[in-house]
Amino acid sequence: MVRKNQRQIGAPAILALLLALCCQAAAGDERKQLAFEVVDRNAEQMALISDSIFYLGELGMQELESTRLLQQTLEAAGFKVELGGAGMPTNLWAEWGSGRPKIAIVTEVDALPGGSQAPGEFERKPLLAGAPGHMEGHNIHGGVASMAAFAVKEVMARDHIAGTIAISFGPAEEQLASRPFLARAGYFKDVDAVIYLHIGPWLATGYGLQNYAAISSIFTFHGKTAHGAVNPWDGRDAVDAVELMDIGFDKLREHLRPSYRAHRTITNGGIQPNIIADTGQIWWFVRDASMPAAKETYDKLVKIAEGAALMTGTGWDVKYAASAWPQLGNKAIAEAIQRNIGLVGMPKWTDEDQRFARDFQKSAERPVVGLRTEPMALGSRAQSTSSNDNGDVSWIVPAGIFNFPSSVPGIEYHEWHAAITPVGPISHKGQVTGAKVLAASIIDLMTTPDALASARVEFLEESAKTPYFALLPPDVQPSIDLNRAEMEKYRGAMQKFYLNKSPRFN
Numbered sequence: 001m002v003r004k005n006q007r008q009i010g011a012p013a014i015l016a017l018l019l020a021l022c023c024q025a026a027a028g029d030e031r032k033q034l035a036f037e038v039v040d041r042n043a044e045q046m047a048l049i050s051d052s053i054f055y056l057g058e059l060g061m062q063e064l065e066s067t068r069l070l071q072q073t074l075e076a077a078g079f080k081v082e083l084g085g086a087g088m089p090t091n092l093w094a095e096w097g098s099g100r101p102k103i104a105i106v107t108e109v110d111a112l113p114g115g116s117q118a119p120g121e122f123e124r125k126p127l128l129a130g131a132p133g134h135m136e137g138h139n140i141h142g143g144v145a146s147m148a149a150f151a152v153k154e155v156m157a158r159d160h161i162a163g164t165i166a167i168s169f170g171p172a173e174e175q176l177a178s179r180p181f182l183a184r185a186g187y188f189k190d191v192d193a194v195i196y197l198h199i200g201p202w203l204a205t206g207y208g209l210q211n212y213a214a215i216s217s218i219f220t221f222h223g224k225t226a227h228g229a230v231n232p233w234d235g236r237d238a239v240d241a242v243e244l245m246d247i248g249f250d251k252l253r254e255h256l257r258p259s260y261r262a263h264r265t266i267t268n269g270g271i272q273p274n275i276i277a278d279t280g281q282i283w284w285f286v287r288d289a290s291m292p293a294a295k296e297t298y299d300k301l302v303k304i305a306e307g308a309a310l311m312t313g314t315g316w317d318v319k320y321a322a323s324a325w326p327q328l329g330n331k332a333i334a335e336a337i338q339r340n341i342g343l344v345g346m347p348k349w350t351d352e353d354q355r356f357a358r359d360f361q362k363s364a365e366r367p368v369v370g371l372r373t374e375p376m377a378l379g380s381r382a383q384s385t386s387s388n389d390n391g392d393v394s395w396i397v398p399a400g401i402f403n404f405p406s407s408v409p410g411i412e413y414h415e416w417h418a419a420i421t422p423v424g425p426i427s428h429k430g431q432v433t434g435a436k437v438l439a440a441s442i443i444d445l446m447t448t449p450d451a452l453a454s455a456r457v458e459f460l461e462e463s464a465k466t467p468y469f470a471l472l473p474p475d476v477q478p479s480i481d482l483n484r485a486e487m488e489k490y491r492g493a494m495q496k497f498y499l500n501k502s503p504r505f506n
């Protein structure tokens, strides 16, 4: 009797639960449709933000005009914007909503030195010779991040969804120069999840270690000047120390893990041959697949500097320049992103887009494969050997990694070819796809407490395997003069390319 009653009560309860789940899914789908409509309606404004930032072409820590444009656009769209936090004038943090859950988009808008290039031209044709430019496509991160956040905001406002949507545009990603400072300033303390956004030739997400750890330090040796011919015995040559450090590290290379990377540039090699140099300087990057491994190599490098100073009777010091933990991609968030990648799909490339891509690949002497037509499968990417300072954030808060297809396969970043497409139709179509997947994924995280909870559980497990330690010395301040002289050299002459428009979302 009791059993029968239970069955009688049980069936409607299950039915109600199924209905609730079904309605929840339907509500989620409907919200995403609204977000997609907002993106489609504002696609031109998004492209205008990205194109404007392309022509501003600002180097890291000097993204003054770019962040001003983003600030004005986001404030007009109802966001609260803080510019200049953590001691960096071009650090932008924007928020809409209140309380938890709090989901942040993390990205950057800096350009690269010497990257000026007329878009759409296959020949090397700088807009302004020697000037900086977007030869990676960070300019489009500005449009996509703002667009996605606005679309999420529209959905949250209509449905009275509790929580906060935030965007972090960190300065100087190309020099790995800001995120450890953002972490130290506590920006991610009350954030439940972040999604890191980056241009790619593919539509993809991933989990586990995505890229490399890096430590960047500048070693300076201090000697004593003397006439190179008359009394060299009175001198102590700081450039000798630089050379010995270089040779010393080359001797070490054989004994390092195959996964390591180390590269250097001599930033002060003396003045002229007949003056024994009292100053010599060498700038090193050391990388590895994990931060403890990179740190182990770095500690050996420091001992080599000590030895080089001892051999030459010079003094020395080392200055922290930058560091980056490898990005730790969260699988639960990646799965949410992948579902939305499946929902949105690749952009509909036209024959003209494909023809342009193939002509471009041919002219750049790359495999002529055209544009990708399918998203990447989840978990199909190998750990890359490059680094990004947002890696630190992924050891503090669960992080999703998301690439959207706005560049041409085979065209590597950090060379001028990559500055040909960031403002063309391929980029613009990729941005629409990127903003939709990003908005839909944030809506999922914002409205599905279970998804955030499993992301947190996984994060605690995975991050405990390699306990995070900060590389940033406690007394170090951000290098806000970074790239200033270089930027000021060109900024005036670059102004004639500015679009001078005010993008507005509606």
Ligand SMILES: [Zn+2]
Binding pocket: 136, 138, 173, 198
């Ligand atoms: Zn980048």
